């Protein structure tokens with residue numbers, strides 16, 4: 001299994017002054033964790049992932065750091081809560097949200113346009129997968145996920161296509177969906193016509209936005225911790241950006257109060273980079289999948 005870690009140097013640089021515990025909330029194949037452990041002898045890492053295959057690979061890869069590395073199988077929203085409860089002084093948290101290359105490239109996982117299955121679960125212990133969604137969701141439910149998670153302005157044309165098709169035959173592969181859409185919609189020059197439908201299905205299957213919101217909620221009372229979050233599409237980036245903006249506000253009164261009643265000193269920390277850090281042209285040339293990455297960084301007050 002291989003995965004090219006995005007913004008690797010930038011991540012190592014951001015955490016270089018940390019000591020103690022760093023949580024890698026999306027351990028994946030352990031690429032970021034490996035470089036962090038190698039370059040900073042003062043840290044130990046606790047990794048989280050909900051994909052057992054990735055965890056097993058990372059455990060093996062990071063075995064040389066045995067005493068400085070441990071990991072748990074969990075969603076990052078509940079995993080981070082548990083780690084915070086059990087450990088004081090977490091000095092850094094990394095989240096590199098999204099799908100790893102082996103998850104995309106393994107056709108059995110159902111993430112790619114060519115897959116013969118229609119799964120898309122990161123955690124194979126969960127019950128809902130993309131096949132259940134496309135074959136059983138109502139017209140309104142499909143419209144909702146295509147509109148909200150695919151940001152498709154007119155989702156009904158895609159929904160109708162799927163509803164008509166499934167009247168005659170159950171949909172069992174990602175390839176069937178991508179072909180159905182490609183045969184009915186002109187390809188945009190840059191992306192496959194089914195890209196946003198696949199994005200919407202994946203987000204729904206894995207509750208990706210709910211996970212991110214809960215994760216941010218669960219870390220908001222930390223002190224002194226440095227946070228780096230790498231996201232790959234605008235829906236996630238918007239949640240991170242808006243949350244960081246909320247965290248730097250001194251006033252936390254409800255919008256409808258006439259006069260500030262909260263003391264006006266409630267800022268939780270500082271945003272480190274006003275603009276997100278993005279990959280250089282040479283990184284994009286080396287790893288095309290990095291092209292949509294955006295890293296936002298925050299430091300909680302002491």
Ligand SMILES: C[S@@+](CC[C@H](N)C(=O)[O-])C[C@H]1O[C@@H](n2cnc3c(N)ncnc32)[C@H](O)[C@@H]1O
Pocket residue numbers: 003004005006025026027028029030031032033048049050051054074075076077096097098099100122211212
């Ligand atoms: C882009 S990969 C991380 C790659 C890793 N940083 C590296 O360098 O090898 C994202 C990983 O996060 C995991 N993941 C995504 N969302 C998750 C969530 N809500 N809870 C736990 N793991 C999650 C995926 O299973 C995947 O292995």
